Amino acid sequence: MTRIDDVARLAGVSTATVSRALRGLPTVSAATRHRVLAAAEHLEYAVSPSASRLAGGRTGTVAVVVPRITRWFFSTVVEAVEESLHQSGYDLLLHNLGGRRQMRQRVLQTAGLHKRVDAIMLVATPLRVSDLTALGRLDLPGVTISSGTVVPGWPCVRIDDVAAARTATRHLLDLGHRRIAHISGDPDDELAFTTHLDRRRGYQEALRAAGLPLDPSLDVESQFTIDGGTRATEELLRRGDPPTAIFAACDEMAMGAVSALRDAGLRIPQDVSVIGIDDHDLAGVLGLTTIAQPAAEQGLLAARVLLDPLRGLLDAQAGSAAVATTDGGSATRGGSATGADAGPPPVAGGGEPAGRSVILPTRLVVRASTGPPRAD
Amino acid sequence: MTRIDDVARLAGVSTATVSRALRGLPTVSAATRHRVLAAAEHLEYAVSPSASRLAGGRTGTVAVVVPRITRWFFSTVVEAVEESLHQSGYDLLLHNLGGRRQMRQRVLQTAGLHKRVDAIMLVATPLRVSDLTALGRLDLPGVTISSGTVVPGWPCVRIDDVAAARTATRHLLDLGHRRIAHISGDPDDELAFTTHLDRRRGYQEALRAAGLPLDPSLDVESQFTIDGGTRATEELLRRGDPPTAIFAACDEMAMGAVSALRDAGLRIPQDVSVIGIDDHDLAGVLGLTTIAQPAAEQGLLAARVLLDPLRGLLDAQAGSAAVATTDGGSATRGGSATGADAGPPPVAGGGEPAGRSVILPTRLVVRASTGPPRAD
DNA sequence: CTGAAAGCGCTTACAG
DNA sequence: CTGAAAGCGCTTACAG
Structure with a gap:
């Protein structure tokens, strides 16, 4: 396995400079950057995530917790989130609760997340007070999807x-x-x-x-x-x-x-x-x-809401491309009601930053399974 | 964040002993182990995966690559694999190819897997020669699911x-x-x-x-x-x-x-x-x-085939429980044909260790969508 | 059964 | 813009 000092030697610079050049930090001259990139490519160098994470204090990983990946809504959300995360250079650590009674606690309250991830996305995950306490101790940024999952301080992406x-x-x-x-x-x-x-x-x-x-x-x-x-x-x-x-x-x-x-x-x-x-x-x-x-859109938006504050924390190596703009303009921010229904606005949960919370619209799709009742 | 030396100090032992006790290594006296576990619990200590991985040379992570997590077969496989992996203390790094033309290369040939995982599971992933070359360079153990995905040296779990x-x-x-x-x-x-x-x-x-x-x-x-x-x-x-x-x-x-x-x-x-x-x-x-x-069974078996050789490499901390025995006895090992069909046995691919490859049976389920053709 | 010490491969102030 | 050096928090021979 080639290491960073192999690259440094070949490029004739220090490992610090290799590290900076590879991550696209601005404090490297164009000439040096070129030499480093060429050396890295020639040696087929890939950074060691373990070392990078230990030294950098970040995991480059986001945990995604879903009840059951086999259900339509959750697999659709995960597909959208996975693409978003990988585009931004993050790994996706999947936790599927799978209906097992003890899994939620295992994931949320034990080493399932601790020191393992930079951020958490909970999709329709039932939470007890003890889960909230555990999440609070983790002190990580997070986002939830679904009105059923509210964590104080975390934005929530959902429908009404x-x-x-x-x-x-x-x-x-x-x-x-x-x-x-x-x-x-x-x-x-x-x-x-x-x-x-x-x-x-x-x-x-x-x-x-x-x-x-x-x-x-x-x-x-x-x-x-x-x-x-x-x-x-x-x-x-x-x-x-x-x-x-x-x-x-x-x-x-x-x-x-x-x-x-x-x-x-x-x-x-x-x-x-x-x-x-x-x-x-x-x-x-x-x-x-x-x-x-809109399941995929909820995943996409949740990923963006989660990653935006983290941006710049991670190296540009995996592609500094911004998340594609797929907002569609249909999202309503700030908690005002939208969608097919013109009823009263949903009550905002206590304490979450409504500014980053999003409610996406729904719409009635009429097909063959509904009709007028029989005349008799 | 409490670190291993906090635990060592409280327990009155060295960090080496804490490390051994927490991982359930046999070379620790019962009394010492107890003190260490008590101290760790009291301090709510959780090991840093980054540090552990760097020092130990293992990632404790398995990559799972699927074409589309939204399709029934793949979500069902992933659900089974996820449970198996987490029971054995492994993280699941999910890669969803998602129909994007360039994704397969990105995952298989760039930093998507390099130094990131201990093993790879490819589910119905199309492979070109260049992908096989890249996988070979990675030099990692792996397993595939589906007859469509064959990697020399890797066992394959599939149906006929x-x-x-x-x-x-x-x-x-x-x-x-x-x-x-x-x-x-x-x-x-x-x-x-x-x-x-x-x-x-x-x-x-x-x-x-x-x-x-x-x-x-x-x-x-x-x-x-x-x-x-x-x-x-x-x-x-x-x-x-x-x-x-x-x-x-x-x-x-x-x-x-x-x-x-x-x-x-x-x-x-x-x-x-x-x-x-x-x-x-x-x-x-x-x-x-x-x-x-049997989709879930294929995932379960593939996880077992993959983890068995790795067993003992990882700490027992996450639960030394063996993977549940759900074999069901219906699996036929060694490449002989099974299932609803009694035709000739499937041809074994070139070079894979057939001893660990598994072919699971299928069965005809007759419902309302088939019947005799019209008489006319 | 236990400990001291080296080392895993990076990143990050700090200094220049 | 670049480098020397410390340090991230563990695990692992090695020695006892």
């Missing part, structure tokens, strides 16, 4: 979940539905992020605004998965007097609902309409009406 | 793609189909892994065995995605005289095909049968007949 749910429910109301069920996240689930609470609130607000009573028998809790949606729907049908429409808290639940309804011999949307939230890759194939949320 | 395709095609033949189309991977795609070549071979072998001619107009190339399946099917229909059945090289393509057929007003399976390979999470919801392949 209450508004999205209100829009979904209103779509069903506008079609003439009155018996509208909601299937949502299970609060007993160790990995339940609180997003489902916001979405239920939107559902309830829309019903109330329409002058409809809240029927607890139409509100079923289950997990944010295909199976969860199937089980919730089966439970709903078991209760008798089925709803004419189901609003599922995410597309995967909605797909599970579609499956259960079909198995029960019910037609969609003639017998039961179904709407979700996400605009999953396969929503189109299934003809699922949904509230689209 | 030829057999899987043969079984899929034979299922359609057994139902009475004679005009069977195949939609498969695009060889022009920079990220095309050669898996689609194996699957096409199985398709052709099954047709030939049934005494049917190969009709090039029934063989359409496209990408391994939902959109790819849709486009390929549209192309197929455009050619006129549509097939009575479509064998798609993966479930995502099959789902795209389902979408295109529906849009064309064709019924499934009455007008056209559809079969894929994977048993994607949503295959059940869509009623898709498929050849199931």
Whole structure:
């Protein structure tokens, strides 16, 4: 393995100068820089991250924590974040909680992050007080994605979940539905992020605004998965007097609902309409009406919000290219409400720097799974 | 930040002893170990990975390279691998090629891996000769997943793609189909892994065995995605005289095909049968007949094959627990053919240690998307 | 079983 | 703009 002093010797300079030249620091003459780069290339030199990190006091690594990488939203976010991080020269340390009860603590409270990363991104990660304490002790910059994950002092990139749910429910109301069920996240689930609470609130607000009573028998809790949606729907049908429409808290639940309804011999949307939230890759194939949320954009923006303050801390070696400008102009900064819904602005969480927090818009996508209720 | 000498001072021993005790080395007396552990806990000490890696000459990190983390197979593999690695105390450095033309080179041939990891896992990563040269220079242990990715000297965990395709095609033949189309991977795609070549071979072998001619107009190339399946099917229909059945090289393509057929007003399976390979999470919801392949198991086995030789090199600190035994006994080692198909054994690639290579079985899962052709 | 000391390969004030 | 030297926080022979 060639080391920095091999390069220094060949270029006829000190290792300090090699270090500076390779990182693109401005205090190196053009001639020297050229010689150093040529020597490094000739020797196929690559810096040792371990040594560089120890000496420099930075890890060049960002931890990304997701509940389940296999779910559409999280894999889409991670793909966008990975590209952003690598473009900026950062490594991505992936933590997948994977539904294991003890994993969240292991990641957040033990050596999972300690001295390992320069910054943290939590995606829809459920947090207890003890987790917040542990994160505080780490004293690292961070960002969260999803309204369900709030860390004091960290910006949050998200959609307006209450508004999205209100829009979904209103779509069903506008079609003439009155018996509208909601299937949502299970609060007993160790990995339940609180997003489902916001979405239920939107559902309830829309019903109330329409002058409809809240029927607890139409509100079923289950997990944010295909199976969860199937089980919730089966439970709903078991209760008798089925709803004419189901609003599922995410597309995967909605797909599970579609499956259960079909198995029960019910037609969609003639017998039961179904709407979700996400605009999953396969929503189109299934003809699922949904509230689209921009997953990749949330990842991209979160990465930028996280990296911007770190910029310049890391060497320019991996490419000093700025993150591509993909903002799209659709982001609303500062916490004002946006999106398909024109309801009241979301309440800002306590203490986070709203200036860097972002709420991205959602939009109703009507497909074949929703229609008016039967006339009878 | 507390350092190792803080712990040493409190425990009244040298830093060398702290280092040994914390890593669970056997050459420490029980009493000393206890004092050290107590001191470390009291000070909330966590080892500095950078320092440890520099001094120890190991990174404790494994690179995992996937084409697209958003695709079912890859996210499922990564989830299994992530759990395995973290259980063994390794960090997972994720590289997502993401369809970008230059990414593969950037990851494999530049500082993406150099001095950064102890081992490499390539999942369905297309490799050119120059990539192989670069990997050889890295001189690291590695493992690949998928028949499309073969690195000399590295074991490979995979299914028998030829057999899987043969079984899929034979299922359609057994139902009475004679005009069977195949939609498969695009060889022009920079990220095309050669898996689609194996699957096409199985398709052709099954047709030939049934005494049917190969009709090039029934063989359409496209990408391994939902959109790819849709486009390929549209192309197929455009050619006129549509097939009575479509064998798609993966479930995502099959789902795209389902979408295109529906849009064309064709019924499934009455007008056209559809079969894929994977048993994607949503295959059940869509009623898709498929050849199931064990994605998580392939990830788990690949992680084990990779970590086994490394065992003991890393400290026991992160938990000396062995990887859970989830082999299931279904794995066949040594290259003999298994699975739903009883055809000839797959040809072993040149030079890889077949002893550690594994071929996992696949199985036909019949759902609603396949049936006999119409009588007319 | 334990310790003193060298060394891992860089980066960073500091001085010039 | 450049270099000499200290130091980042560990691990590892080596010696006992």
